[in-house]
Amino acid sequence: MLLAIDAGNTNVVFALLDEGRIRARWRIATDPRRTADEYAVWLSQLLSLEGYDRSAVSGVIIATVVPRALHNLQVLSQKYFKTEALIAGQAGAEWGIHLDVEEPQNLGADRALNVIAAHARHPGDLIVIDFGTATTFDVVDYSGAYKGGIIAPGINLSLDALVTAAAKLPRIAISAPQTASVIGRNTVDQMHIGIYWGYVAMIEGLVARLKDEVGRPLKVIATGGLAILFEERTDVFDAIEPDLTIQGLAMLWERSR
Template sequence: MLLALDVGNTNTVFALIDGGEPVAQWRASTSSQWTADEYAVWLSQMLSIDGTFKLTDLTDCIISTVVPQSLFNLRNFARRYCGGEPMIVDEKSVPGIEVRIDRPSEVGADRLVNAVGAHVKYGGPLVVVDSGTATNFDVVGEDGAFLGGIIAPGINLSMQALHTAAARLPRIAIERPPKVIGTTTVGAMQAGVFWGYVDLIEGLLARIREEFGAPMKVVATGGISSLYKDAAKTIDYFDPDLTIRGLTEIARRIRSA
């Protein structure tokens, strides 16, 4: 059984893949301090709670990480508990995708994985909007090539900046406000953060489409995407499993290469 690890700046997703399909998934806070054995203990506990699988069922591992400091311990974890050397996603290790940007080595593993996962299911050309710590807009060509994109601050960063930089502004929850014009401080902040984020997405998508010059599908993913699902009208598909699908496809390609 394949273990797919998607290591983001904020959270790490652990997904079990059996026969090419995800069968279980868990999320933990990302920590570059966890040892290989701590990963094993945590995952064993999750497997025990689920009751369907065991750590000894793992035979292979693929890792996508944007936190380089975590890779050493994750490699050791995979070697000890997942059957051997893991597959590591980078611009040189993903078969079947051409990275057409000025410096291919700079593209994050998460962006390549999303490009593969989106193109496999939806075809191209398309834009992947991945909402996390940052909000990535990744452009994928008709042939599946990675063409570049935009990196913008995520909604949590905007909220944190408001609270940190302005002494009288409180920390607020992320939610859609009942109206645009806030009549309280919290309501005004929620309107600014929520609708500002939605308009950032729709405005940048409009500019991408204008510059690209051809019809494009738009796929949204990431932990925050459900927040604006009913508000961002320019998004065609919401796909929370996009990254895991991309990792599964990349693992399949590497095995068969």
């Protein structure tokens, strides 16, 4: 089985895959100080709860946008899974797509993997929206080339900034407002409306501008945990792929073989 590891700014996601299918998935808060031994204790218990042993893992592939987290994840693979991990975007696991941008070396691994997986699963020109620590919009042409995109603050990041900077505003859960009205009658409702409908307006507005600029039909693919939340109140998404980054890792692994 393959252990795919996606180390993001907020969480590290571990997924166990068998022939490209996700059999189990776990996440832990990203902390570059976390040692390989700490990962191993936590992961061994979770593998056991799912009925697996560490010996079931025959390969490891890692993607990270947190460089300081990489070393301990590599040690985890070497010490506890007895294998050298492939690193997404590096020797043996190159992207294999054309990065048609000014600074291709600065493209985040998660975004490159999203592009690879989205293009493999959806033909034609695409916009891939990832709701993570940042909300990113990536444009992919019909050949699979990455053409560029947009980086906006993630919804949790925006909410944290608002609550931190405004002493009297309470911390709220991110959820769809209970009514369709955009006139809030109390502070909490007004915050829900601002955060939720503000993001819907941003998504719809940026997608419209991207479509106008490209000038060809574009299918919109959403990924990330909050994509389903926004699907309830907008028809801008053509498909939701919650595991796009992990699927991209699995595809890179298969190419490497």
